[in-house]
Amino acid sequence: MNSLRRAEAAFAAELQRARPELTDRWLHELPGARAAVLGRLWRSLIVEQLPVDRARIAGPARRAYDTGRDEPGLALRVDGRPQTHPAAVLEALGMPGSATLRAEVEHSVVSLALSRAAAVPAGTGDLLSAERSVVDGHPYHPGCRSRPGFSVAEQLAYAPEFGQQVSLALLEVPARESVLVGDWPSALRGRDSILLPVHPWQLVHVPGLPGLPAEAARLEAAPLMSVRTLAPADGGPHLKTSLSLRMTSAVRDISGASVRNSAALSDLLSALVAKLDGSLQITRNLAAAAALRDGVPSPDLAVLVRESPRRYAPPGTRIVPLAALAAHPPRLADPAAWLAALSRLLFPPLLQLLDWGAALEAHGQNVLVALDPADHPVLLVYRDLADIRVSPSRLARAGLAQHAVSGHVVDDRPEVLRRKLLGSLLGGALAALVAGLGGGDRHREDGLWSAVAEAAREAAVVLGDPDDRRALLADPVPVKALAAMRLEGRPPGDQWTDVPNPLADPDASRTGR
Structure with a gap:
């Protein structure tokens, strides 16, 4: 353990007290966890407007939508020196206000290694197994497994991947x-x-x-x-x-x-x-x-007492969050045809709701799909209404009542409505699915995005606002600035950055160095 950073050594000591039989496995998973979090941080450094001179840092070519291809030994070069730990990258950069972010990526690394070391094997056969199968957490967040309020024992007792x-x-x-x-x-x-x-x-x-x-x-x-x-x-x-x-x-x-x-x-x-x-x-x-x-x-x-998504699963189907399908893509004879079928389920209702004045936060955790025995998508289920956005003016224009909705979810600004839906759907759920199904094959990924784009163009006819159609099919996609949101001195709440729109041009999703 001599090569461990201070936070890693402290976590290892706690793990040794709580579950000593896991220590060796955790140490084995640690290099891969460092690489996984470093890859997420690299994406943030590429796509977000962070207070750092990006000429000082270099790394592998990366699209904004890439996930899951970061192997142990991944390194970024800061001022010409290789760094393999995300916190070491932040230390070398000296980014203003990054102390909290550094601490959180430190915790993300050690917790991700624990998740990989002790996760209960879980497939996607039923909803609970599918929920537990997303071991690595958020596919783009450098704090994907940051749980600093949990002790090691509490993580093992309360986190879904451990099956308790x-x-x-x-x-x-x-x-x-x-x-x-x-x-x-x-x-x-x-x-x-x-x-x-x-x-x-x-x-x-x-x-x-x-x-x-x-x-x-x-x-x-x-x-x-x-x-x-x-x-x-x-x-x-x-x-x-x-x-x-x-x-x-x-x-x-x-x-x-x-x-x-x-x-x-x-x-x-x-x-x-x-x-x-x-x-x-x-x-x-x-x-x-x-x-x-x-x-x-x-x-x-x-x-909050909320219906189970299982309530809506048709007989003979299983219901799975899109995040689980991105993490564990089904074996498909024709992934592009499958993704096209899913996209033809997704876009029509979500775009119609946007046009009427309800923008759903359609990321991979909130959107679930019912799959038949051949894994064909047949129905969508959306859960968690707490952070949608509702436009009274659009509802009124469509002749619909607002149902006394109030508070932070009410917002008439078109850009807020668009980024709520498109940032989560294009920049989150579909992006991760394309990355998972594509497996790093750029030609295959471009074909998958083409299938998504065709379904989006077909569904866009329901959008009465031409600015909505342009935002869907041409404009850059707003996504959350996940690292910037964790810098000290920034305003609370969501912050945003733009990434190229892969529906506008398959080559536009290529970003990186």
């Missing part, structure tokens, strides 16, 4: 001291109180949670890809819990506004989806609740 059940505590909260929206499950009701499922991490790390533990009451559930959303072991709706720590770019608590807005968002999206042809379904928010702290909904103790 999580025992959720049930806190009893008087009804008068809570905010409750929707049809709260009868099994989680008392006479004058509600039982709020609480992630066990919250009980240990968040002081002063309101409510009292219900006597011997626990709820066993399996964590899904987002970690804080869980599927109860006895079936039924999924539970999105507060988890007040930062993973990748955001703290995963639940605001009072999200609780209050949950039913209105479900009503709106249900009404809009009902006007489509049935190829897209949404998982509705059935209920939401938060305990009051000093009269205000506590973001540390809130829960």
Whole structure:
């Protein structure tokens, strides 16, 4: 272990105390984890507007959409000197405001090595297996496995890739001291109180949670890809819990506004989806609740009750997040034809919703597809309504009601609506699928993008705004500036950068050095 960086040595010591039998395997996975995070950082250095002289740094040629081809030993040259660790690259560059980013990529490396070392083998045969199969996390984020609030033992207990059940505590909260929206499950009701499922991490790390533990009451559930959303072991709706720590770019608590807005968002999206042809379904928010702290909904103790995507799987199909298909592409006789079929499912409903005034965040975690026994895509399911964008003016233009939706999701700015959908769909879900199916073969990738582009052009007729059509088919694609968002001194919230639009010109997705 003499060659370990300080953060790696500290993690190794913690792992040795918690699970010594994993140490050798973790050390074996560490070089590959360094390369995987370094590759993501290299993409950020190429495509984002970061405060660094990029003439000082050189690395392999890379498209903005590349994923998964970074082998141990990958190096970037900074001022002519090779660096194989992403934090060492940031140290050598001396990028202003990068201390937090450096710490997070350090943690991303050691946690990714742990995920690879101890993940439970999982295919994509059912939804839970598919969720667990995305071992490497976000395909483009340098903090893809940054979980600095979790100890080693907590990662192994709570992260989905390790295959453990999580025992959720049930806190009893008087009804008068809570905010409750929707049809709260009868099994989680008392006479004058509600039982709020609480992630066990919250009980240990968040002081002063309101409510009292219900006597011997626990709820066993399996964590899904987002970690804080869980599927109860006895079936039924999924539970999105507060988890007040930062993973990748955001703290995963639940605001009072999200609780209050949950039913209105479900009503709106249900009404809009009902006007489509049935190829897209949404998982509705059935209920939401938060305990009051000093009269205000506590973001540390809130829960959304959401339909399971399995509810919408037609008989004989399996339902899989697009992120799982990108990480583990199916074996296909004709990948381009398969991706064309998927794209013909994706674009018509998502573009129609955009035209009506609802921009979905259609990345690979939120969009799931039902596949028949031949792996042909037959139906889409969208989950997690909390961060969509809704345009009152577009809804009014289409003769549709807003359903009392309020808060941060309401935005009439066309550029906000476009980047919400196109950044997640083109720059996220489809980009990762092309990279996964293409396997680094540039000719094959260009053919895959051509298939996507043809489906997009066919569907673009539903867009009444010519600027929307141009944004889809010609303009650069806005994607989140994932590294820039983690620099100190930057404004909170999402930041964006542009990458070439692969639907405009197959060669336009070639970026790099």
